[in-house]
Amino acid sequence: MGPTPQTLPGIIRHWSTTRGAQRFCTFLRRGTAETITFADLAARSRGYARALRSRGVRPGETVIVILPHSPHLFYAFCGALAAGAVASFMAFPSPKQDRARYVADHAKLFARIRPRAVVTDDASAAALREALDALGIAIVLADEALLHADADEAGAIEPDEAAIAVLQHSSGTTGLKKGVMLTHRAIFTHARALNAALGITERDCIASWLPLYHDMGFVACFLGSLINGTHLVALDPFEWVARPALLFDAIEAHAATLCWLPNFAFSHLARTVPAQRRWNLRSVRAFINCSEPCKPATFARFAERFVDSGVTPEQLTVSYAMAENVFGVTQTPLGAPARVLRVDGEAFLAGRIIACGDGEDARALLSCGLPLPGVEIAIRAPDGLPAATGMVGEIHLRSPFLFSGYDKLPERTAAVLRDGWYASGDLGFIDDGELFVTGRVDDMIVVNGRNYYAHEIEELVNELPGVVPGRAVAFATENATADATGVTVALEIAPDADERALVRLVKERVFDSLTLALGSVHIVPRGALFKTTSGKIDRERNQRAYAPTPAAIPVEESV
Protein backbone atom coordinates (compact mmCIF):
# COMPACT_ATOMS: atom_id res chain seq x y z
CA MET A 1 0.00 0.00 0.00
CA GLY A 2 1.35 3.42 -0.96
CA PRO A 3 1.51 6.53 1.14
CA THR A 4 -1.74 8.05 2.41
CA PRO A 5 -3.11 10.46 -0.21
CA GLN A 6 -2.75 14.16 0.53
CA THR A 7 -5.81 15.45 -1.28
CA LEU A 8 -9.42 15.33 -0.16
CA PRO A 9 -10.77 13.23 -3.08
CA GLY A 10 -7.75 10.96 -2.70
CA ILE A 11 -8.31 10.36 1.01
CA ILE A 12 -12.02 9.63 0.50
CA ARG A 13 -11.16 6.94 -2.06
CA HIS A 14 -8.35 5.66 0.16
CA TRP A 15 -10.54 5.10 3.21
CA SER A 16 -13.28 3.64 1.05
CA THR A 17 -10.78 1.05 -0.17
CA THR A 18 -8.93 0.35 3.06
CA ARG A 19 -11.69 0.69 5.67
CA GLY A 20 -14.88 0.85 3.64
CA ALA A 21 -17.08 -0.87 6.23
CA GLN A 22 -15.89 1.36 9.07
CA ARG A 23 -18.14 4.14 10.38
CA PHE A 24 -17.27 7.59 9.14
CA CYS A 25 -20.24 9.31 10.69
CA THR A 26 -23.19 8.64 12.94
CA PHE A 27 -25.77 11.18 11.89
CA LEU A 28 -28.27 12.04 14.60
CA ARG A 29 -31.57 13.71 13.86
CA ARG A 30 -34.99 13.69 15.52
CA GLY A 31 -34.18 10.70 17.66
CA THR A 32 -32.78 8.57 14.83
CA ALA A 33 -29.19 7.57 14.13
CA GLU A 34 -27.99 6.95 10.59
CA THR A 35 -24.61 5.30 10.10
CA ILE A 36 -22.49 6.36 7.14
CA THR A 37 -19.50 4.17 6.36
CA PHE A 38 -16.50 5.34 4.37
CA ALA A 39 -17.73 3.19 1.49
CA ASP A 40 -21.16 4.88 1.69
CA LEU A 41 -19.53 8.29 1.66
CA ALA A 42 -17.46 7.48 -1.41
CA ALA A 43 -20.35 5.86 -3.30
CA ARG A 44 -22.87 8.59 -2.59
CA SER A 45 -20.42 11.35 -3.38
CA ARG A 46 -19.67 9.68 -6.74
CA GLY A 47 -23.37 10.17 -7.55
CA TYR A 48 -23.06 13.87 -6.86
CA ALA A 49 -19.81 14.08 -8.82
CA ARG A 50 -21.48 12.50 -11.83
CA ALA A 51 -24.51 14.80 -11.51
CA LEU A 52 -22.28 17.87 -11.23
CA ARG A 53 -20.16 16.87 -14.20
CA SER A 54 -23.28 16.22 -16.26
CA ARG A 55 -24.35 19.79 -15.48
CA GLY A 56 -21.12 21.18 -16.84
CA VAL A 57 -19.00 21.51 -13.70
CA ARG A 58 -15.31 21.39 -14.61
CA PRO A 59 -12.24 21.00 -12.37
CA GLY A 60 -11.37 24.21 -10.53
CA GLU A 61 -14.88 25.67 -10.72
CA THR A 62 -16.75 26.47 -7.53
CA VAL A 63 -19.69 24.46 -6.22
CA ILE A 64 -21.74 25.83 -3.30
CA VAL A 65 -23.62 23.43 -1.01
CA ILE A 66 -26.69 24.89 0.73
CA LEU A 67 -28.58 22.06 2.40
CA PRO A 68 -30.39 21.44 5.68
CA HIS A 69 -28.88 19.06 8.24
CA SER A 70 -28.72 15.69 6.52
CA PRO A 71 -26.03 13.29 5.30
CA HIS A 72 -26.41 14.91 1.88
CA LEU A 73 -24.28 17.76 3.22
CA PHE A 74 -21.35 15.36 3.24
CA TYR A 75 -22.24 13.56 0.02
CA ALA A 76 -22.70 16.78 -1.96
CA PHE A 77 -19.52 18.37 -0.62
CA CYS A 78 -17.40 15.28 -1.24
CA GLY A 79 -19.08 14.87 -4.63
CA ALA A 80 -18.00 18.37 -5.62
CA LEU A 81 -14.45 17.47 -4.58
CA ALA A 82 -14.60 14.22 -6.53
CA ALA A 83 -15.58 16.24 -9.60
CA GLY A 84 -12.44 18.30 -9.08
CA ALA A 85 -14.44 21.37 -8.09
CA VAL A 86 -13.70 23.86 -5.32
CA ALA A 87 -16.33 23.02 -2.70
CA SER A 88 -17.93 25.40 -0.24
CA PHE A 89 -20.70 25.21 2.36
CA MET A 90 -23.06 28.11 2.95
CA ALA A 91 -25.70 28.46 5.64
CA PHE A 92 -29.14 27.09 4.87
CA PRO A 93 -31.79 29.82 5.30
CA SER A 94 -33.33 29.96 8.75
CA PRO A 95 -37.10 29.20 8.77
CA LYS A 96 -37.71 32.71 10.07
CA GLN A 97 -35.47 34.47 7.59
CA ASP A 98 -37.23 36.50 4.91
CA ARG A 99 -36.84 34.42 1.73
CA ALA A 100 -36.95 37.38 -0.64
CA ARG A 101 -34.14 39.10 1.24
CA TYR A 102 -32.15 35.87 1.37
CA VAL A 103 -32.48 35.42 -2.39
CA ALA A 104 -31.62 39.05 -3.17
CA ASP A 105 -28.53 38.96 -0.95
CA HIS A 106 -27.32 35.65 -2.33
CA ALA A 107 -27.91 36.70 -5.93
CA LYS A 108 -25.46 39.57 -5.32
CA LEU A 109 -23.00 37.25 -3.67
CA PHE A 110 -23.19 34.65 -6.44
CA ALA A 111 -22.74 37.37 -9.05
CA ARG A 112 -19.39 38.10 -7.43
CA ILE A 113 -18.12 34.61 -6.69
CA ARG A 114 -19.62 32.98 -9.80
CA PRO A 115 -20.02 29.37 -8.71
CA ARG A 116 -20.66 26.90 -11.53
CA ALA A 117 -23.35 25.09 -9.54
CA VAL A 118 -25.34 25.26 -6.32
CA VAL A 119 -26.48 22.06 -4.62
CA THR A 120 -29.62 22.67 -2.63
CA ASP A 121 -33.08 21.32 -1.73
CA ASP A 122 -36.36 21.76 -3.60
CA ALA A 123 -37.64 24.73 -1.59
CA SER A 124 -34.43 26.74 -1.85
CA ALA A 125 -34.06 25.79 -5.50
CA ALA A 126 -37.50 27.21 -6.24
CA ALA A 127 -36.61 30.43 -4.44
CA LEU A 128 -33.18 30.81 -6.02
CA ARG A 129 -33.86 29.53 -9.53
CA GLU A 130 -34.62 32.83 -11.28
CA ALA A 131 -31.54 34.53 -9.83
CA LEU A 132 -29.25 31.59 -10.57
CA ASP A 133 -30.60 31.07 -14.10
CA ALA A 134 -29.85 34.70 -14.85
CA LEU A 135 -26.25 34.11 -13.83
CA GLY A 136 -25.94 30.81 -15.69
CA ILE A 137 -25.43 28.87 -12.44
CA ALA A 138 -26.72 25.30 -12.43
CA ILE A 139 -28.92 24.03 -9.61
CA VAL A 140 -28.32 20.41 -8.61
CA LEU A 141 -30.80 18.57 -6.39
CA ALA A 142 -30.29 15.46 -4.29
CA ASP A 143 -32.66 13.59 -6.62
CA GLU A 144 -30.28 14.11 -9.53
CA ALA A 145 -27.42 12.63 -7.54
CA LEU A 146 -29.56 9.60 -6.71
CA LEU A 147 -29.99 8.96 -10.44
CA HIS A 148 -26.24 8.38 -10.53
CA ALA A 149 -26.11 6.34 -7.33
CA ASP A 150 -24.29 3.50 -9.11
CA ALA A 151 -21.65 5.81 -10.60
CA ASP A 152 -18.18 4.30 -10.68
CA GLU A 153 -14.78 5.94 -10.43
CA ALA A 154 -14.72 6.83 -14.13
CA GLY A 155 -13.76 10.46 -14.54
CA ALA A 156 -12.52 10.73 -10.96
CA ILE A 157 -10.19 13.67 -10.56
CA GLU A 158 -6.93 13.56 -8.60
CA PRO A 159 -6.13 17.22 -8.09
CA ASP A 160 -2.73 18.72 -7.50
CA GLU A 161 -1.95 19.18 -3.80
CA ALA A 162 -1.35 22.87 -4.49
CA ALA A 163 -4.80 23.34 -6.02
CA ILE A 164 -7.53 25.22 -4.15
CA ALA A 165 -9.75 22.60 -2.55
CA VAL A 166 -12.32 24.56 -0.59
CA LEU A 167 -13.62 28.01 0.16
CA GLN A 168 -14.63 28.84 3.71
CA HIS A 169 -17.08 31.73 3.64
CA SER A 170 -17.12 34.15 6.51
CA SER A 171 -20.36 35.43 8.01
CA GLY A 172 -21.54 38.90 7.07
CA THR A 173 -23.64 40.64 4.46
CA THR A 174 -22.94 39.95 0.81
CA GLY A 175 -20.58 42.89 0.56
CA LEU A 176 -18.37 41.63 3.35
CA LYS A 177 -18.60 37.86 2.97
CA LYS A 178 -15.14 36.56 2.15
CA GLY A 179 -14.27 33.16 0.71
CA VAL A 180 -11.07 31.93 2.36
CA MET A 181 -9.17 29.86 -0.25
CA LEU A 182 -7.48 26.73 1.08
CA THR A 183 -5.34 24.27 -0.85
CA HIS A 184 -5.30 20.53 -0.29
CA ARG A 185 -1.72 20.90 0.95
CA ALA A 186 -2.67 23.55 3.51
CA ILE A 187 -5.57 21.43 4.77
CA PHE A 188 -3.45 18.30 5.20
CA THR A 189 -0.47 20.13 6.71
CA HIS A 190 -2.79 21.82 9.18
CA ALA A 191 -4.35 18.47 10.06
CA ARG A 192 -0.93 17.05 10.95
CA ALA A 193 -0.19 20.04 13.19
CA LEU A 194 -3.56 19.81 14.95
CA ASN A 195 -3.17 16.06 15.35
CA ALA A 196 0.21 16.60 17.00
CA ALA A 197 -1.15 19.23 19.39
CA LEU A 198 -4.10 17.09 20.42
CA GLY A 199 -2.51 13.65 20.09
CA ILE A 200 -5.24 12.57 17.69
CA THR A 201 -5.20 8.93 16.63
CA GLU A 202 -7.57 6.78 14.63
CA ARG A 203 -9.21 5.70 17.90
CA ASP A 204 -10.57 9.19 18.50
CA CYS A 205 -14.22 10.07 18.08
CA ILE A 206 -15.49 13.61 17.68
CA ALA A 207 -18.97 14.66 18.85
CA SER A 208 -20.26 17.84 17.22
CA TRP A 209 -23.43 19.89 16.92
CA LEU A 210 -21.57 22.59 14.99
CA PRO A 211 -22.77 23.75 11.57
CA LEU A 212 -20.56 22.90 8.62
CA TYR A 213 -20.44 26.46 7.31
CA HIS A 214 -18.46 27.38 10.43
CA ASP A 215 -14.72 26.59 10.54
CA MET A 216 -14.91 24.71 13.81
CA GLY A 217 -17.59 22.30 12.56
CA PHE A 218 -16.16 22.21 9.06
CA VAL A 219 -12.41 21.82 9.63
CA ALA A 220 -11.92 20.51 13.16
CA CYS A 221 -14.84 18.08 13.09
CA PHE A 222 -15.74 17.19 9.50
CA LEU A 223 -12.44 17.52 7.62
CA GLY A 224 -10.52 16.26 10.66
CA SER A 225 -12.57 13.05 10.74
CA LEU A 226 -12.31 12.68 6.98
CA ILE A 227 -8.54 13.07 6.88
CA ASN A 228 -7.84 10.94 9.96
CA GLY A 229 -10.39 8.27 9.15
CA THR A 230 -11.99 8.72 12.56
CA HIS A 231 -15.59 8.54 13.71
CA LEU A 232 -17.73 11.69 13.72
CA VAL A 233 -21.00 11.93 15.63
CA ALA A 234 -22.99 14.79 14.10
CA LEU A 235 -26.03 16.46 15.66
CA ASP A 236 -28.43 18.96 14.11
CA PRO A 237 -27.39 22.47 15.24
CA PHE A 238 -31.00 23.66 15.58
CA GLU A 239 -31.90 20.57 17.57
CA TRP A 240 -28.91 21.05 19.86
CA VAL A 241 -29.81 24.65 20.67
CA ALA A 242 -33.26 23.51 21.79
CA ARG A 243 -32.07 20.31 23.52
CA PRO A 244 -28.45 20.90 24.56
CA ALA A 245 -28.31 17.67 26.58
CA LEU A 246 -28.39 15.72 23.30
CA LEU A 247 -24.67 16.42 22.99
CA PHE A 248 -23.94 14.59 26.24
CA ASP A 249 -26.22 11.73 25.19
CA ALA A 250 -24.11 11.44 22.03
CA ILE A 251 -20.79 11.62 23.86
CA GLU A 252 -21.84 8.93 26.31
CA ALA A 253 -23.37 6.63 23.68
CA HIS A 254 -20.30 6.76 21.40
CA ALA A 255 -17.56 7.31 24.01
CA ALA A 256 -16.54 10.45 22.15
CA THR A 257 -13.08 11.75 22.94
CA LEU A 258 -12.99 15.27 21.46
CA CYS A 259 -15.58 18.02 21.46
CA TRP A 260 -15.11 21.56 20.11
CA LEU A 261 -17.45 24.22 21.47
CA PRO A 262 -17.56 28.02 21.38
CA ASN A 263 -17.61 29.68 24.79
CA PHE A 264 -21.36 30.35 24.69
CA ALA A 265 -22.04 26.62 24.28
CA PHE A 266 -20.30 25.79 27.58
CA SER A 267 -22.52 28.38 29.18
CA HIS A 268 -25.66 27.18 27.39
CA LEU A 269 -25.05 23.61 28.56
CA ALA A 270 -24.37 24.63 32.16
CA ARG A 271 -27.51 26.76 32.28
CA THR A 272 -30.01 24.54 30.48
CA VAL A 273 -29.20 20.90 31.13
CA PRO A 274 -31.62 19.58 33.76
CA ALA A 275 -29.95 19.47 37.17
CA GLN A 276 -30.96 15.88 37.92
CA ARG A 277 -29.32 14.40 34.82
CA ARG A 278 -25.93 12.66 34.88
CA TRP A 279 -23.73 11.19 32.16
CA ASN A 280 -20.41 9.48 31.90
CA LEU A 281 -18.26 12.07 30.13
CA ARG A 282 -14.93 10.55 31.18
CA SER A 283 -14.21 9.40 27.64
CA VAL A 284 -13.64 13.01 26.57
CA ARG A 285 -9.92 13.78 26.32
CA ALA A 286 -10.61 17.44 25.60
CA PHE A 287 -13.47 19.87 25.39
CA ILE A 288 -11.94 22.61 23.26
CA ASN A 289 -13.18 26.16 23.70
CA CYS A 290 -12.61 28.47 20.74
CA SER A 291 -14.13 30.88 18.20
CA GLU A 292 -15.14 33.32 20.93
CA PRO A 293 -13.40 35.08 23.80
CA CYS A 294 -12.95 32.25 26.32
CA LYS A 295 -13.85 33.09 29.89
CA PRO A 296 -12.44 31.51 33.07
CA ALA A 297 -15.80 31.93 34.83
CA THR A 298 -17.54 29.92 32.10
CA PHE A 299 -15.08 27.03 32.53
CA ALA A 300 -15.48 27.14 36.31
CA ARG A 301 -19.28 27.01 36.02
CA PHE A 302 -19.15 24.16 33.48
CA ALA A 303 -16.72 22.09 35.56
CA GLU A 304 -18.75 22.60 38.73
CA ARG A 305 -22.07 21.85 37.07
CA PHE A 306 -20.90 18.59 35.44
CA VAL A 307 -18.46 17.30 38.03
CA ASP A 308 -20.92 14.45 38.74
CA SER A 309 -20.69 13.46 35.08
CA GLY A 310 -16.94 13.11 35.32
CA VAL A 311 -15.94 16.53 33.95
CA THR A 312 -12.63 17.78 35.32
CA PRO A 313 -10.79 21.10 34.79
CA GLU A 314 -8.07 19.11 32.99
CA GLN A 315 -10.55 18.27 30.20
CA LEU A 316 -11.30 21.93 29.51
CA THR A 317 -8.88 23.30 26.95
CA VAL A 318 -8.66 26.42 24.82
CA SER A 319 -7.70 27.03 21.21
CA TYR A 320 -7.27 30.19 19.16
CA ALA A 321 -8.39 29.48 15.63
CA MET A 322 -9.40 31.13 12.37
CA ALA A 323 -10.32 30.09 8.86
CA GLU A 324 -7.33 31.98 7.43
CA ASN A 325 -5.01 29.48 9.13
CA VAL A 326 -7.30 26.63 7.99
CA PHE A 327 -8.35 26.52 11.65
CA GLY A 328 -6.05 26.06 14.67
CA VAL A 329 -3.38 28.58 15.63
CA THR A 330 -2.80 27.61 19.25
CA GLN A 331 -3.92 24.95 21.70
CA THR A 332 -3.51 24.65 25.46
CA PRO A 333 -1.68 21.49 26.53
CA LEU A 334 -3.84 18.47 27.30
CA GLY A 335 -3.99 17.00 30.76
CA ALA A 336 -3.69 20.29 32.63
CA PRO A 337 -6.19 23.08 33.28
CA ALA A 338 -5.83 26.05 30.93
CA ARG A 339 -3.70 28.71 32.62
CA VAL A 340 -5.49 31.73 34.08
CA LEU A 341 -3.48 34.94 34.29
CA ARG A 342 -4.63 37.73 36.58
CA VAL A 343 -3.64 41.18 35.40
CA ASP A 344 -4.07 44.68 36.71
CA GLY A 345 -7.42 45.95 35.36
CA GLU A 346 -6.50 49.60 34.96
CA ALA A 347 -3.24 48.87 33.18
CA PHE A 348 -5.07 46.34 30.99
CA LEU A 349 -7.44 49.03 29.74
CA ALA A 350 -4.36 51.00 28.67
CA GLY A 351 -3.00 47.97 26.80
CA ARG A 352 -0.34 47.10 29.39
CA ILE A 353 -0.08 43.69 31.00
CA ILE A 354 0.94 43.66 34.64
CA ALA A 355 0.43 40.37 36.44
CA CYS A 356 -1.20 40.78 39.86
CA GLY A 357 -2.97 38.86 42.61
CA ASP A 358 -6.66 38.39 43.27
CA GLY A 359 -7.35 42.08 43.91
CA GLU A 360 -10.66 43.77 43.28
CA ASP A 361 -9.40 45.38 40.09
CA ALA A 362 -7.77 42.21 38.76
CA ARG A 363 -8.91 40.88 35.41
CA ALA A 364 -8.71 37.13 34.83
CA LEU A 365 -7.55 36.08 31.34
CA LEU A 366 -7.62 32.55 30.00
CA SER A 367 -4.62 31.33 28.02
CA CYS A 368 -5.17 30.19 24.44
CA GLY A 369 -2.09 27.99 24.71
CA LEU A 370 0.97 27.37 22.60
CA PRO A 371 1.30 27.77 18.83
CA LEU A 372 0.64 24.63 16.83
CA PRO A 373 3.76 23.06 15.30
CA GLY A 374 4.95 25.29 12.45
CA VAL A 375 2.96 28.33 13.52
CA GLU A 376 4.81 31.56 14.33
CA ILE A 377 3.09 34.38 16.20
CA ALA A 378 4.23 38.00 16.36
CA ILE A 379 2.63 40.73 18.44
CA ARG A 380 2.94 44.05 16.66
CA ALA A 381 2.34 47.66 17.64
CA PRO A 382 0.19 49.90 15.39
CA ASP A 383 3.37 51.03 13.55
CA GLY A 384 4.01 47.43 12.51
CA LEU A 385 7.05 47.01 14.73
CA PRO A 386 7.17 44.36 17.46
CA ALA A 387 5.11 45.42 20.48
CA ALA A 388 7.13 46.23 23.58
CA THR A 389 7.29 43.52 26.22
CA GLY A 390 4.20 43.64 28.41
CA MET A 391 2.15 45.53 25.84
CA VAL A 392 -0.90 44.33 23.96
CA GLY A 393 -0.58 44.42 20.17
CA GLU A 394 -2.11 42.99 17.02
CA ILE A 395 -1.61 39.26 16.55
CA HIS A 396 0.17 38.42 13.29
CA LEU A 397 0.84 34.87 12.24
CA ARG A 398 2.76 32.85 9.72
CA SER A 399 2.47 29.13 9.10
CA PRO A 400 2.97 26.46 6.43
CA PHE A 401 -0.82 26.26 6.08
CA LEU A 402 -1.84 29.87 5.84
CA PHE A 403 -4.67 30.58 3.38
CA SER A 404 -4.08 31.49 -0.27
CA GLY A 405 -6.13 34.69 -0.11
CA TYR A 406 -9.78 35.69 -0.33
CA ASP A 407 -11.57 34.45 -3.43
CA LYS A 408 -11.87 37.23 -6.03
CA LEU A 409 -10.95 39.89 -3.44
CA PRO A 410 -7.28 40.74 -4.14
CA GLU A 411 -7.37 44.12 -2.41
CA ARG A 412 -8.78 42.69 0.79
CA THR A 413 -6.23 39.91 0.63
CA ALA A 414 -3.39 42.40 0.18
CA ALA A 415 -4.64 44.39 3.17
CA VAL A 416 -4.11 41.50 5.59
CA LEU A 417 -1.55 39.19 3.96
CA ARG A 418 1.90 40.76 3.65
CA ASP A 419 5.31 39.11 3.32
CA GLY A 420 3.85 35.76 4.30
CA TRP A 421 2.34 37.14 7.52
CA TYR A 422 -1.38 37.42 8.21
CA ALA A 423 -2.63 40.37 10.25
CA SER A 424 -5.46 38.83 12.25
CA GLY A 425 -7.13 41.97 13.55
CA ASP A 426 -7.12 40.36 17.00
CA LEU A 427 -5.32 41.95 19.92
CA GLY A 428 -3.28 39.95 22.39
CA PHE A 429 0.02 39.27 24.05
CA ILE A 430 2.37 36.38 24.75
CA ASP A 431 3.16 35.35 28.30
CA ASP A 432 5.56 32.49 28.98
CA GLY A 433 5.15 31.32 25.40
CA GLU A 434 1.35 31.17 25.62
CA LEU A 435 -1.00 33.42 23.67
CA PHE A 436 -3.66 35.50 25.38
CA VAL A 437 -6.30 37.15 23.20
CA THR A 438 -7.74 40.37 24.58
CA GLY A 439 -9.89 42.04 21.92
CA ARG A 440 -10.04 43.41 18.40
CA VAL A 441 -8.33 46.10 16.40
CA ASP A 442 -11.57 46.80 14.53
CA ASP A 443 -15.29 46.77 15.34
CA MET A 444 -15.85 43.03 15.04
CA ILE A 445 -18.27 41.52 17.56
CA VAL A 446 -18.36 37.75 18.14
CA VAL A 447 -21.85 36.42 18.86
CA ASN A 448 -22.40 32.71 19.37
CA GLY A 449 -19.12 31.94 17.64
CA ARG A 450 -19.89 34.02 14.54
CA ASN A 451 -18.27 37.28 13.56
CA TYR A 452 -20.22 40.44 12.87
CA TYR A 453 -18.99 43.96 12.20
CA ALA A 454 -20.64 46.92 13.93
CA HIS A 455 -20.32 49.13 10.85
CA GLU A 456 -22.03 46.51 8.74
CA ILE A 457 -25.01 46.39 11.11
CA GLU A 458 -25.11 50.18 11.18
CA GLU A 459 -25.18 50.32 7.37
CA LEU A 460 -28.19 48.00 7.30
CA VAL A 461 -30.01 50.14 9.86
CA ASN A 462 -29.10 53.42 8.17
CA GLU A 463 -30.83 52.27 4.97
CA LEU A 464 -34.21 52.03 6.70
CA PRO A 465 -36.81 54.75 6.23
CA GLY A 466 -37.38 56.69 9.46
CA VAL A 467 -33.77 56.37 10.65
CA VAL A 468 -31.79 59.61 10.61
CA PRO A 469 -28.98 58.83 8.16
CA GLY A 470 -25.66 58.17 9.88
CA ARG A 471 -27.31 58.16 13.28
CA ALA A 472 -27.24 54.50 14.22
CA VAL A 473 -24.63 52.74 16.30
CA ALA A 474 -24.15 49.04 17.08
CA PHE A 475 -22.13 47.67 19.98
CA ALA A 476 -21.67 44.53 22.03
CA THR A 477 -23.68 44.01 25.19
CA GLU A 478 -24.21 41.18 27.61
CA ASN A 479 -27.34 39.07 27.06
CA ALA A 480 -27.96 38.19 30.71
CA THR A 481 -30.81 35.79 29.91
CA ALA A 482 -28.53 33.60 27.82
CA ASP A 483 -25.25 34.57 29.54
CA ALA A 484 -23.77 35.37 26.15
CA THR A 485 -22.65 38.32 24.09
CA GLY A 486 -25.39 40.18 22.28
CA VAL A 487 -25.61 43.26 20.07
CA THR A 488 -27.54 46.43 20.83
CA VAL A 489 -28.37 49.16 18.32
CA ALA A 490 -29.02 52.76 19.39
CA LEU A 491 -30.47 55.12 16.82
CA GLU A 492 -32.07 58.48 16.22
CA ILE A 493 -35.30 58.57 14.22
CA ALA A 494 -37.33 61.06 12.20
CA PRO A 495 -40.05 62.94 14.16
CA ASP A 496 -42.91 61.27 12.26
CA ALA A 497 -41.53 57.70 12.49
CA ASP A 498 -43.49 55.02 14.35
CA GLU A 499 -41.09 53.98 17.14
CA ARG A 500 -42.49 50.52 17.77
CA ALA A 501 -42.72 49.64 14.09
CA LEU A 502 -39.21 50.91 13.48
CA VAL A 503 -37.73 48.87 16.31
CA ARG A 504 -39.29 45.77 14.79
CA LEU A 505 -38.11 46.74 11.31
CA VAL A 506 -34.53 47.21 12.52
CA LYS A 507 -34.53 43.76 14.13
CA GLU A 508 -36.06 42.15 11.06
CA ARG A 509 -33.63 43.82 8.66
CA VAL A 510 -30.58 42.74 10.65
CA PHE A 511 -31.87 39.21 11.14
CA ASP A 512 -32.82 38.76 7.48
CA SER A 513 -29.40 39.87 6.25
CA LEU A 514 -27.13 38.49 8.95
CA THR A 515 -29.26 35.92 10.85
CA LEU A 516 -28.34 37.93 13.92
CA ALA A 517 -31.07 38.49 16.53
CA LEU A 518 -30.36 41.90 18.03
CA GLY A 519 -30.49 41.99 21.81
CA SER A 520 -32.21 45.35 21.92
CA VAL A 521 -32.86 48.50 19.93
CA HIS A 522 -32.82 51.84 21.73
CA ILE A 523 -34.31 54.93 20.23
CA VAL A 524 -32.53 57.96 21.64
CA PRO A 525 -33.42 61.66 21.32
CA ARG A 526 -32.23 63.56 18.23
CA GLY A 527 -28.63 64.63 18.65
CA ALA A 528 -28.06 62.31 21.63
CA LEU A 529 -25.61 59.91 19.96
CA PHE A 530 -22.00 60.78 20.58
CA LYS A 531 -19.60 61.50 17.75
CA THR A 532 -15.85 61.71 17.72
CA THR A 533 -14.07 64.98 17.05
CA SER A 534 -13.72 63.89 13.43
CA GLY A 535 -17.49 63.47 13.14
CA LYS A 536 -17.66 59.67 13.22
CA ILE A 537 -20.02 57.76 15.47
CA ASP A 538 -18.21 57.11 18.77
CA ARG A 539 -19.07 53.45 19.50
CA GLU A 540 -17.25 53.24 22.79
CA ARG A 541 -18.88 56.30 24.30
CA ASN A 542 -22.32 55.36 22.99
CA GLN A 543 -21.84 51.86 24.38
CA ARG A 544 -21.10 53.28 27.82
CA ALA A 545 -24.13 55.56 27.59
CA TYR A 546 -26.72 53.27 26.05
CA ALA A 547 -25.78 49.68 26.80
CA PRO A 548 -28.49 47.96 28.82
CA THR A 549 -27.36 47.07 32.32
CA PRO A 550 -28.72 43.58 32.95
CA ALA A 551 -25.58 42.78 34.88
CA ALA A 552 -27.34 44.33 37.86
CA ILE A 553 -29.41 41.15 37.99
CA PRO A 554 -27.37 38.16 39.13
CA VAL A 555 -27.09 35.55 36.39
CA GLU A 556 -28.31 32.75 38.67
CA GLU A 557 -31.64 34.48 39.20
CA SER A 558 -32.57 34.13 35.59
CA VAL A 559 -32.40 30.34 35.52
Added chain:
Amino acid sequence: MSADRSAVAAIVIAAVVRTFRIADPASIGEHTTAQDVDGWDSLSHTMLLMEIEQDVHCELPLDELFLATNVGELIDISARAAGAAAP
Protein backbone atom coordinates in the same frame (compact mmCIF):
# COMPACT_ATOMS: atom_id res chain seq x y z
CA MET B 1 -56.62 17.15 21.98
CA SER B 2 -55.60 20.47 23.56
CA ALA B 3 -55.32 21.37 27.22
CA ASP B 4 -57.31 24.32 28.59
CA ARG B 5 -55.90 27.01 26.32
CA SER B 6 -56.48 29.92 28.65
CA ALA B 7 -54.63 28.16 31.47
CA VAL B 8 -51.72 27.39 29.15
CA ALA B 9 -51.77 30.99 27.86
CA ALA B 10 -51.32 32.27 31.39
CA ILE B 11 -48.39 29.89 31.91
CA VAL B 12 -46.67 30.87 28.66
CA ILE B 13 -47.12 34.60 29.19
CA ALA B 14 -45.86 34.31 32.78
CA ALA B 15 -42.83 32.38 31.48
CA VAL B 16 -42.07 35.11 28.93
CA VAL B 17 -42.34 37.78 31.63
CA ARG B 18 -40.06 35.81 33.97
CA THR B 19 -37.46 34.76 31.40
CA PHE B 20 -37.02 38.19 29.87
CA ARG B 21 -37.68 40.16 33.06
CA ILE B 22 -40.46 42.17 31.51
CA ALA B 23 -41.13 45.23 33.64
CA ASP B 24 -44.69 45.65 32.33
CA PRO B 25 -46.34 42.19 32.08
CA ALA B 26 -49.40 43.74 30.44
CA SER B 27 -47.22 44.51 27.43
CA ILE B 28 -46.98 40.79 26.62
CA GLY B 29 -49.89 39.38 24.63
CA GLU B 30 -50.66 36.78 22.01
CA HIS B 31 -49.35 39.03 19.23
CA THR B 32 -46.03 39.70 20.93
CA THR B 33 -43.11 38.46 18.83
CA ALA B 34 -39.49 37.77 19.77
CA GLN B 35 -38.58 41.02 18.04
CA ASP B 36 -40.73 42.97 20.51
CA VAL B 37 -38.75 41.65 23.47
CA ASP B 38 -35.18 42.61 24.30
CA GLY B 39 -32.80 39.67 24.55
CA TRP B 40 -35.10 37.10 22.90
CA ASP B 41 -32.78 35.11 20.62
CA SER B 42 -32.37 31.39 19.89
CA LEU B 43 -30.42 30.72 23.11
CA SER B 44 -32.77 32.56 25.43
CA HIS B 45 -35.66 30.96 23.53
CA THR B 46 -34.40 27.65 24.92
CA MET B 47 -34.50 29.11 28.43
CA LEU B 48 -38.10 30.13 27.80
CA LEU B 49 -39.02 26.67 26.51
CA MET B 50 -37.57 25.10 29.64
CA GLU B 51 -39.71 27.37 31.79
CA ILE B 52 -42.82 26.48 29.81
CA GLU B 53 -42.10 22.75 29.79
CA GLN B 54 -41.60 22.77 33.53
CA ASP B 55 -44.97 24.43 34.07
CA VAL B 56 -47.01 22.47 31.52
CA HIS B 57 -45.31 19.22 32.63
CA CYS B 58 -44.43 17.94 29.18
CA GLU B 59 -41.87 18.27 26.42
CA LEU B 60 -42.75 20.52 23.52
CA PRO B 61 -42.35 18.99 20.03
CA LEU B 62 -38.90 19.64 18.61
CA ASP B 63 -40.11 20.26 15.06
CA GLU B 64 -42.29 23.16 16.12
CA LEU B 65 -40.10 24.77 18.76
CA PHE B 66 -38.52 27.37 16.52
CA LEU B 67 -41.39 27.87 14.12
CA ALA B 68 -43.77 29.83 16.36
CA THR B 69 -43.89 33.39 15.07
CA ASN B 70 -45.56 34.93 18.12
CA VAL B 71 -46.62 34.19 21.68
CA GLY B 72 -50.07 33.07 20.52
CA GLU B 73 -48.57 30.31 18.38
CA LEU B 74 -46.31 29.29 21.24
CA ILE B 75 -49.43 28.97 23.39
CA ASP B 76 -51.09 26.81 20.71
CA ILE B 77 -48.08 24.49 20.50
CA SER B 78 -47.87 24.25 24.28
CA ALA B 79 -51.61 23.59 24.64
CA ARG B 80 -51.49 20.80 22.06
CA ALA B 81 -48.46 19.23 23.71
CA ALA B 82 -49.98 19.48 27.18
CA GLY B 83 -53.24 17.98 25.89
CA ALA B 84 -51.45 15.11 24.20
CA ALA B 85 -49.48 14.42 27.36
CA ALA B 86 -52.51 14.57 29.68
CA PRO B 87 -53.60 11.21 31.14
